[in-house]
Amino acid sequence: MFMPTVFSALACFAVFCHICSGDNYILDDTIGLGRAFDGIGGLSGGGATSRLLVNYDEPYRSQILDYLFKPNFGASLQILKVEIGGDAQSTDGTEPSHMHYENDENYFRGYEWWLMGEAKRRNPNITLIGLPWAFPGWVGHGENWPFHFPDITVSYVVSWIIGAKQYHELDIDYVGIWNERSFDSKYIKLLRYTLDKSGLERVRIIASDNLWEPITSFVLLDQELQEAVDVLGAHYPGTTILPEVLKTGKTLWSSEDYSTFNNDVGGGCWARIINQNYVNGSMTATIAWNLVSSYYQELPFGRDGLMTAQEPWSGNYVVESPIWITAHTTQFTQPGWRYLQTVGHLNHGGSYVALTDQKGNLTVVIETMSHDHSVCIRPPLLPYNVTFQRATFSLKGSFVSVELQVWNSKLDFKTKKPVFFQKQNPIKVSNGSFTLDLNVDEVYTVTTVTTGQKGSYPEPPPSAPFPKAYKDDFNVRKCSVFSEAPNFADQTGVFEYFMNLTDPGPHVYTLQQVVTQRPVTWVADADQTISIIGDYNWQDVNVSCDVYMENEKGGGVFVAARVDKGGGSVRSTKGIFFWIFADGTYKVTSDLSGESILAEGLSPTRAHIWYTLSLSVKGNYASGELNGHALWTNVVVLKPKNGWAGIGTSAFELAQFDNFSVHP
Ligand SMILES: *[C@@H]1O[C@H](CO)[C@@H](O)[C@H](O)[C@H]1NC(C)=O
Ligand SMILES: *[C@@H]1O[C@H](CO)[C@@H](O)[C@H](O)[C@H]1NC(C)=O
Ligand SMILES: *[C@@H]1O[C@H](CO)[C@@H](O)[C@H](O)[C@H]1NC(C)=O
Ligand SMILES: *[C@@H]1O[C@H](CO)[C@@H](O)[C@H](O)[C@H]1NC(C)=O
Ligand SMILES: *[C@@H]1O[C@H](CO)[C@@H](O)[C@H](O)[C@H]1NC(C)=O
Ligand SMILES: *[C@@H]1O[C@H](CO)[C@@H](O)[C@H](O)[C@H]1NC(C)=O
Ligand SMILES: *[C@@H]1O[C@H](CO)[C@@H](O)[C@H](O)[C@H]1NC(C)=O
Ligand SMILES: *[C@@H]1O[C@H](CO)[C@@H](O)[C@H](O)[C@H]1NC(C)=O
Numbered sequence: 001m002f003m004p005t006v007f008s009a010l011a012c013f014a015v016f017c018h019i020c021s022g023d024n025y026i027l028d029d030t031i032g033l034g035r036a037f038d039g040i041g042g043l044s045g046g047g048a049t050s051r052l053l054v055n056y057d058e059p060y061r062s063q064i065l066d067y068l069f070k071p072n073f074g075a076s077l078q079i080l081k082v083e084i085g086g087d088a089q090s091t092d093g094t095e096p097s098h099m100h101y102e103n104d105e106n107y108f109r110g111y112e113w114w115l116m117g118e119a120k121r122r123n124p125n126i127t128l129i130g131l132p133w134a135f136p137g138w139v140g141h142g143e144n145w146p147f148h149f150p151d152i153t154v155s156y157v158v159s160w161i162i163g164a165k166q167y168h169e170l171d172i173d174y175v176g177i178w179n180e181r182s183f184d185s186k187y188i189k190l191l192r193y194t195l196d197k198s199g200l201e202r203v204r205i206i207a208s209d210n211l212w213e214p215i216t217s218f219v220l221l222d223q224e225l226q227e228a229v230d231v232l233g234a235h236y237p238g239t240t241i242l243p244e245v246l247k248t249g250k251t252l253w254s255s256e257d258y259s260t261f262n263n264d265v266g267g268g269c270w271a272r273i274i275n276q277n278y279v280n281g282s283m284t285a286t287i288a289w290n291l292v293s294s295y296y297q298e299l300p301f302g303r304d305g306l307m308t309a310q311e312p313w314s315g316n317y318v319v320e321s322p323i324w325i326t327a328h329t330t331q332f333t334q335p336g337w338r339y340l341q342t343v344g345h346l347n348h349g350g351s352y353v354a355l356t357d358q359k360g361n362l363t364v365v366i367e368t369m370s371h372d373h374s375v376c377i378r379p380p381l382l383p384y385n386v387t388f389q390r391a392t393f394s395l396k397g398s399f400v401s402v403e404l405q406v407w408n409s410k411l412d413f414k415t416k417k418p419v420f421f422q423k424q425n426p427i428k429v430s431n432g433s434f435t436l437d438l439n440v441d442e443v444y445t446v447t448t449v450t451t452g453q454k455g456s457y458p459e460p461p462p463s464a465p466f467p468k469a470y471k472d473d474f475n476v477r478k479c480s481v482f483s484e485a486p487n488f489a490d491q492t493g494v495f496e497y498f499m500n501l502t503d504p505g506p507h508v509y510t511l512q513q514v515v516t517q518r519p520v521t522w523v524a525d526a527d528q529t530i531s532i533i534g535d536y537n538w539q540d541v542n543v544s545c546d547v548y549m550e551n552e553k554g555g556g557v558f559v560a561a562r563v564d565k566g567g568g569s570v571r572s573t574k575g576i577f578f579w580i581f582a583d584g585t586y587k588v589t590s591d592l593s594g595e596s597i598l599a600e601g602l603s604p605t606r607a608h609i610w611y612t613l614s615l616s617v618k619g620n621y622a623s624g625e626l627n628g629h630a631l632w633t634n635v636v637v638l639k640p641k642n643g644w645a646g647i648g649t650s651a652f653e654l655a656q657f658d659n660f661s662v663h664p
Contacts, residue, residue, distance in 0.1 A: 022390030022435060023347045027340055027354045027364065030397040034339035035251070037355055038284045039127055040274060040330050042068065042075070042291030042306055043256060044115055045083025046133050046179060047090025047522075048489065049305065053294035054111040055312035055486035063457045064309045067319050068292060069122040073455030074319065075306055075326040078335050079127040080119045081255070081287050082112040083179075084160050086134030087494050088519035090179075092295040092567055094490045095133075096483060098160055100514055102138045107163035109483040109496070116170050127335060129255075129287075130160060131176035131209060137517030137652075146520050147184035154187065154194045161195075161203060176206045176255070179522065180235060183208040185218055185225050192228035204230035209255050211235070212242050219248050231255070237283065238379040239276040251284060258288035258322070259304045260377045264411050264418055266304075267321025268374030271367045271409075271443045274329055275351045279343050288322065296489060296644070298536040300567035304377070312486065314464035324409055324420035324454075325443060332363040332407075332447040349386025350438065352393075362399045363447040366391070368438050373413055386440050393446070394433040402429050404446045411441040421454050466535040471661035475509045485511050491566040491573070493529025493649065498656060507546065507610055510656040513649050523568040528592050530573065530648035532563050534662060542663055543645045544614040548656040549582045549607040556581035556650035557657075560592075561617045562643040576637050578615040578624045579650060582607040588624065588635050594650065598622075599635045610658070 044050045053064065067074035085095030096109040107113065119126050135146045139156050146153045157175060164170040175191070177183045188207055195203050207229045208215040219226045232248060233255025234241075245252060254277045260266040270288065277283040293305030303310075306326060309317035333355050340354040350368035370386045395401070406424040427434045427446060436444060445452075472485055474497060483496045488511070498512035513529050534541075539562070547557040556579050563575035573592040580586045580603055588599040603626055605611060614625040623633040645662045649655045 022392050024392045024394060025344070025352060026342050026394050026396055027362065027399060028342050028396035029340055029356055029399070031341055033356070033358070034341045034343065035282060035284045037333055037335060037337045037339055038251065038253065039078030039335040040326055041079025041081055041127070041285065041287040042077050043081040043287050043289045044291040045085070045090065045095055045112060046131070046289060047083055047095050048093025048295060049091070049290040050111055050115055050292060050294045051093055051489050052312050052487065053292055053309050054114065054482055056309065057312070057315060060315045060317060060460055063460070064292065064307070064317050065118050065122065066455065067307060067323055069119045069126065070455065071123050072331055072451050072453045075323045076123070076330040077119070077126065077326065078330055079129065079285060079287055080116060080291070081129035081131065082116060084130045084132040084157065085110050085112065086132050086519055086522070087136050087515050088134030088521045089492055089525045089568065089570055090133035090522050091301065092299040094492065094494055096494045096496065097136045098163055099156060100136055100494070101516070105159065105163070107167040111482060113164070113168050113170070114481065116164070117168055120170060125334070127173045128170060129174040129176065129206070130172050131179050132157065133179045133522040135520040137519050140520035144520055146178060147187045150184065150187040150190045154190050157191065158194050158198055158200070161200060162198065172203055174204045174206050174231065176209045176233065180210050181522070183215065185222060189224055189228050206231045206233040206253065206255055209233050209235060212237070212245050216242065216244050216248060219250065220244065236378050237277065237281055238381070239273055239280040241281045241283070246282065252282050253285040253287070254281070254283045255285070255287055256289045257286050258376065259301060262293065262303050262305060262308060262320040262322055264321050264413065265373055265375060267325045268369045268411055268441060269376035270322045271325045271328070272369040272374040273376065274325070275353050275365055275367050278339060278353055279345060279351045284339070296532070296536060299489070311463060313467055315461040316463040317460050321411070321418065321420060327421050327452070328407060328409065328443050328445045329365050331452045332445055332449040346389060346391060346438070348389035349384060360398055361448045362395070362401065363445060363449060364393065366436070366438065366444040366446070368440055368442050370440050373411055373441050388440065389438050390435060391438055392433050392435040395429060396432070401448050403427070404429060404434065404448060405450055405452060407445040407452055409443040410439065413441065423452065423454070465537070469663040470534065471659070473509070473659050474511045488531045488533050489566065490531045491570045492526040493531070493652065495531045495647070495657070507548065507656070507658050510548070510658045512654060512656045514654065515652050516654060517652055524571050526570045526573065526592055528594065528648055528650055529652065530560070530563070530570065530592055530646050532566055532644040532646045534645045536644055537642050538562070538645065539642045540618045540664060541645060542614065542616040544612065545647055545660045546610055546612050546658040547580070548610050548658070550654035550656065551582060551651070552607055554582050555607070555653045555655070557655045558648055558650070559613045559615050560646035560648070561615055562640050563646040564640040564643040574640050575643050575646065576615065576617055576622050578613060580605040580611060580613060580626065581650065586624070586626070586631055588622065588632060590637065590639065592648070598637065599632045601632065603631060
């Protein structure tokens with residue numbers, strides 16, 4: 001697919017190269033073009049990675065969205081992929097389903113609808129993708145497998161696509177199968193059939209958001225499957241494909257990639273894979289997990305987003321290096337442009353790609369990322385060397401430009417003064433070619449496109465810890481467009497605003513845990529539900545909350561302090577948990593599973609009565625109150641030493657919470 005580069009390199013090895021005339025690379029569209037470019041994107045969800053973003057005040061929230069989506073401003077993303085919420089833990093939290101129960105439908109839960117709308121408002125051309133990580137329990141009929149009843153799962157997924165259009169005017173362009181889990185050919189074919197039958201012929205199918213195999217073999221052996229699948233999407237391909245993959249003739253994407261801490265090495269990883277996923281793997285889209293780090297940083301994969309916006313309480317956010325690395329490609333291309341066949345590796349390390357709109361526009365993106373400054377989280381990266389090089393690019397075919405725009409980023413790990421997305425003086429093309437001196441760890445865009453811009457806003461407010469004293473009576477429901485209360489990050493179960501208009505008392509607006517059946521999970525969700533909030537470094541705190549058990553058959557609720565975990569390991573969460581149960585007992589445990597009991601006894605508690613629970617932790621001691629009266633005191637608590645506050649239930653069961661407060 002790519003042309004070998006010119007021979008001069010043979011005559012001058014690395015050591016002497018700086019005195020050589022340089023290497024020559026040809027950019028030619030007369031020999032035919034390469035594949036169509038599909039875009040660079042970000043992934044929100046998988047899971048709950050944009051959770052804290054929605055609660056930023058203006059103008060900061062809009063500024064963050066502009067850095068992500070606004071054309072010719074920042075990352076100017078061309079693809080937004082979102083999780084189709086499935087009520088289960090999907091990495092950094094749970095995202096609500098549009099159908100918690102079989103007879104339930106609501107297309108206003110969570111924040112992905114809102115996010116897609118904001119992205120579309122900024123860039124009407126943005127490509128939208130939906131993919132499930134998990135499914136509500138009823139979809140699996142009690143089994144942890146979504147394909148036993150393919151018709152149920154298909155109609156569940158298609159209803160999400162129809163709902164996007166009906167309630168939000170959003171056209172979903174692509175849909176996936178089951179993130180990084182098994183697929184089922186029968187399901188994929190039925191999905192295609194049902195989409196077509198529902199007037200959604202334009203919605204294309206990606207499979208299987210896992211490794212290249214086994215989907216490749218299945219597609220090669222099954223004509224009907226081959227027709228149903230539009231894109232083969234692999235995760236973290238390390239820029240490589242298997243030879244069989246090309247035989248499918250399919251469009252190839254890195255449909256999830258990056259997942260690397262967003263410092264400058266993260267930027268280097270992103271620069272390398274954006275180019276080399278095509279150069280080395282013929283992949284025409286690369287999608288970063290995740291779009292924006294908007295989850296508590298101590299949850300798994302903290303700050304693995306294109307930028308950081310994890311402090312709605314302060315308004316602080318950070319435009320990290322991957323934003324500007326993205327801009328090097330996205331601001332100077334459009335999906336639908338074609339790669340040239342003349343793309344490749346540079347002789348002394350790094351790579352170049354060239355794309356054209358086939359109307360005379362040319363964009364060349366060059367990266368010279370060294371190994372140690374571009375390692376991604378996975379897969380391992382074999383050693384290689386990059387050295388300074390002088391590269392001459394000869395324009396052939398329809399590229400007759402006399403002047404090219406130049407944008408440059410230097411990661412510069414020596415001086416630690418990196419430069420990102422800086423516009424340089426245009427290059428004069430002389431005798432059909434231009435020459436660049438390429439240092440190690442640089443990105444260049446050389447292009448006919450003149451519309452590039454490095455957008456900026458005034459510095460946001462400084463970073464600050466989560467407020468020491470915090471309360472929420474959930475009455476803001478009256479005006480919020482979101483279904484979830486600010487700053488609560490559900491780790492198992494889903495906690496939503498609830499409104500009881502028949503309640504004459506103080507608990508009309510509450511927060512309700514709504515998942516009543518174990519979902520078809522993606523990881524091992526806890527058997528209890530839990531939502532966390534606050535500062536991971538909190539030690540001595542008082543957590544209070546009004547609680548209301550709705551489970552007739554028993555069940556219980558808790559407030560917690562020093563909660564030490566979330567994400568995929570939520571089952572092993574430790575902390576200090578104060579539980580009351582509808583059977584008239586209470587318990588204090590050092591774990592979410594409720595097995596390590598520190599104290600227990602009788603309490604006059606039952607379902608359908610509001611109680612105020614209060615837990616106070618100081619040093620090695622904890623005490624608990626029920627309705628303002630001490631229920632247990634001075635229980636010794638040794639581990640963990642710090643963590644978030646939390647609320648939750650003893651099982652997948654309904655319960656309500658009101659008047660949450662935490663203070664030192
Ligand atoms: C959207 O796509 C059209 C057609 O390719 C293009 O002319 C237009 O500039 C694009 N708009 C943005 C904001 O990218
Ligand atoms: C390019 O991809 C091939 C397989 O597709 C792989 O063997 C090779 O190591 C890759 N090269 C680089 C430089 O990543
Ligand atoms: C390049 O694209 C711009 C719009 O971005 C267009 O106006 C121009 O005609 C195109 N062609 C060339 C050769 O610049
Ligand atoms: C990189 O360069 C060093 C020093 O010149 C050399 O020892 C090493 O073998 C090279 N590594 C590779 C992968 O070429
Ligand atoms: C221009 O380039 C051609 C080859 O592309 C070469 O033969 C010629 O000598 C060059 N002219 C100048 C003035 O460099
Ligand atoms: C709503 O409030 C009424 C009156 O207090 C109460 O009887 C009922 O159980 C409440 N419903 C829920 C779901 O909390
Ligand atoms: C919440 O607590 C405050 C005291 O901190 C109290 O005034 C208020 O009535 C409580 N609200 C409800 C709904 O119980
Ligand atoms: C927690 O703080 C409240 C005041 O907000 C206080 O009334 C209560 O006694 C404290 N709880 C415990 C268990 O000490």
